[in-house]
Amino acid sequence: MRWLVNLALSSIGAKVVMALTGLVLVAFLVGHMVGNLQVLGGQEPLNAYAAFLHSKPALLWVVRSGLILAAVLHIVSSVRLTWLNNAARPVAYAVKRPILSSFASRNMLVTGLVVFAFLVYHLLQFTWRLTNPAFSQLHDAQGRLDVYSMVVLSFSERLIAGAYVVALLLLGLHLWHAIGSTFQSLGLTTPKYRRLIDAVSLLVCAVLVVGNVSMPVAILMGLVQLPAGVIAP
Amino acid sequence: MKLTLRIWRQKNPRERGAFVTFPLADVSEHMSFLEMLDVLNESLIDKGQEPVAFDHDCREGICGACSLMINGYPHGPLPATTTCQLHMRHFKDGDVITVEPWRARAFPVLKDCVTDRSALDRIMQAGGFVSVRTGGTPDANALPIRKKEADLSMDAAACIGCGACVAACKNASAMLFVAAKVGQFAHLPQGQAERKERVRRMTGQMDKEGFGNCTNTYDCEGACPKQINRRFIAEMNRDFICAELTE
Numbered sequence: 421m422r423w424l425v426n427l428a429l430s431s432i433g434a435k436v437v438m439a440l441t442g443l444v445l446v447a448f449l450v451g452h453m454v455g456n457l458q459v460l461g462g463q464e465p466l467n468a469y470a471a472f473l474h475s476k477p478a479l480l481w482v483v484r485s486g487l488i489l490a491a492v493l494h495i496v497s498s499v500r501l502t503w504l505n506n507a508a509r510p511v512a513y514a515v516k517r518p519i520l521s522s523f524a525s526r527n528m529l530v531t532g533l534v535v536f537a538f539l540v541y542h543l544l545q546f547t548w549r550l551t552n553p554a555f556s557q558l559h560d561a562q563g564r565l566d567v568y569s570m571v572v573l574s575f576s577e578r579l580i581a582g583a584y585v586v587a588l589l590l591l592g593l594h595l596w597h598a599i600g601s602t603f604q605s606l607g608l609t610t611p612k613y614r615r616l617i618d619a620v621s622l623l624v625c626a627v628l629v630v631g632n633v634s635m636p637v638a639i640l641m642g643l644v645q646l647p648a649g650v651i652a653p
Numbered sequence: 654m655k656l657t658l659r660i661w662r663q664k665n666p667r668e669r670g671a672f673v674t675f676p677l678a679d680v681s682e683h684m685s686f687l688e689m690l691d692v693l694n695e696s697l698i699d700k701g702q703e704p705v706a707f708d709h710d711c712r713e714g715i716c717g718a719c720s721l722m723i724n725g726y727p728h729g730p731l732p733a734t735t736t737c738q739l740h741m742r743h744f745k746d747g748d749v750i751t752v753e754p755w756r757a758r759a760f761p762v763l764k765d766c767v768t769d770r771s772a773l774d775r776i777m778q779a780g781g782f783v784s785v786r787t788g789g790t791p792d793a794n795a796l797p798i799r800k801k802e803a804d805l806s807m808d809a810a811a812c813i814g815c816g817a818c819v820a821a822c823k824n825a826s827a828m829l830f831v832a833a834k835v836g837q838f839a840h841l842p843q844g845q846a847e848r849k850e851r852v853r854r855m856t857g858q859m860d861k862e863g864f865g866n867c868t869n870t871y872d873c874e875g876a877c878p879k880q881i882n883r884r885f886i887a888e889m890n891r892d893f894i895c896a897e898l899t900e
């Protein structure tokens with residue numbers, strides 16, 4: 421146990437923690453997006469999917485515990501690393517120019533923290549259903565929670581949909597650097613595969629951003645509409 | 654050409670420093686950056702003032718003594734070039750050039766633009782060597798080494814230990830330096846016996862010296878006058894993870 425803690429505190433070990441927890445979060449994001457894209461298919465598939473998840477509380481909580489652990493470790497070590505890194509240069513340069521570093525790579529803590537703030541809002545809105553009670557207490561004809569209408573009503577509000585799009589773009593910026601960085605932190609990059617890894621990073625990042633952004637945008641454009649019988653309050 | 658130099662002056666490690674501006678006329682484009690500073694210092698000495706302290710030794714790009722952050726770039730804006738090999742023809746008449754020491758907690762400023770880089774020496778002392786008796790010169794090819802591996806070892810060994818990677822890194826991380834010094838042995842048969850201890854000891858010392866952590870931004874590679882490749886960082890990470898998991 422002791423060696424594991426020491427490992428997680430060493431500079432390379434801490435990056436391994438960041439990489440592994442980041443990977444867990446990315447894997448979750450993919451699954452989360454695929455599940456939610458069912459909103460584009462209408463009320464029935466999405467509500468059935470939500471009811472299915474809620475019918476398996478044990479499984480749901482195993483996944484949730486893993487995610488909470490990963491998120492906590494990711495955030496704690498990123499804040500600790502950033503703090504150490506700032507302390508490593510107590511006097512700033514008067515002039516400092518980037519050479520090969522990307523904008524995304526230089527702003528990981530900022531994009532991460534914005535994503536975290538967004539995550540809190542997202543949970544308040546759709547998991548704890550506190551921010552828009554008028555949207556989130558509906559039930560469909562089969563008596564299931566009407567997740568579909570909740571989502572459509574929420575994203576019909578420009579401010580909410582806009583906040584999602586902005587947060588997702590920043591998440592995209594975070595992941596653009598993060599995915600390639602994960603391979604490097606785990607010691608898996610070589611010059612032979614660098615271009616491939618960069619391309620895969622960009623692809624995963626683009627799929628996640630486009631897939632997730634498509635939902636609020638489709639709703640805002642009226643492509644996904646409320647089911648008959650639900651009237652916007 | 655005429656230049657304006659904004660140079661960091663600091664009396665000693667304890668006192669606070671500040672930028673001082675010096676106008677400089679008649680700079681020849683054939684001078685190296687350090688020769689240009691020599692001219693400035695001659696004029697300061699003539700006026701009875703303290704010359705600007707800066708590090709230098711070989712002045713031919715091989716020793717790693719010269720440093721200087723020039724207009725926001727370690728060793729100046731030219732890729733793969735040390736400050737001593739940077740020539741004034743890469744600047745324009747009328748330029749304002751900002752010159753600062755390399756800034757890192759692990760590199761305290763001693764005077765003006767001279768920093769104490771002995772933290773890098775201590776990392777070397779922690780494991781940057783092969784501790785077996787090598788005896789006399791062995792026969793050539795007595796120990797077969799694949800050409801590709803020998804080349805990689807030489808690529809890593811090109812590191813002159815100047816610290817530009819630390820200076821360039823937004824986290825003041827020494828990972829590229831340590832990775833080069835670990836990598837030059839990791840690709841040779843002589844380096845295998847102590848491979849695991851070496852990577853653990855050297856990275857352990859790196860952490861103790863107060864360098865930052867690598868966040869894979871690669872300004873180090875861009876700043877390196879010897880163009881040490883980021884691959885050595887990945888290889889060191891892999892070696893470190895293997896060493897930690899197996900022992």
Ligand code: HEM
Pocket residue numbers: 435436438439440441442443445446449494495498499502525528529531532533535536594595597598599601602603605606867868869
């Ligand atoms: C869904 C949410 C998130 C995902 C999928 C994610 C994913 C990742 C991944 C894969 C990495 C790369 C690890 C590596 O470099 O080895 C990373 C790095 C990082 N993450 Fe996150 N992250 C998320 C949220 C956050 C949050 C909330 C924070 C805020 C505190 C944060 C801060 C950081 C920082 C500072 C790094 C930088 C490490 C570096 O540059 O090497 N991340 N993230």
Ligand code: FES
Pocket residue numbers: 708709710711712713714715716717718719735736737738
């Ligand atoms: S003085 Fe030796 S490398 Fe520049």
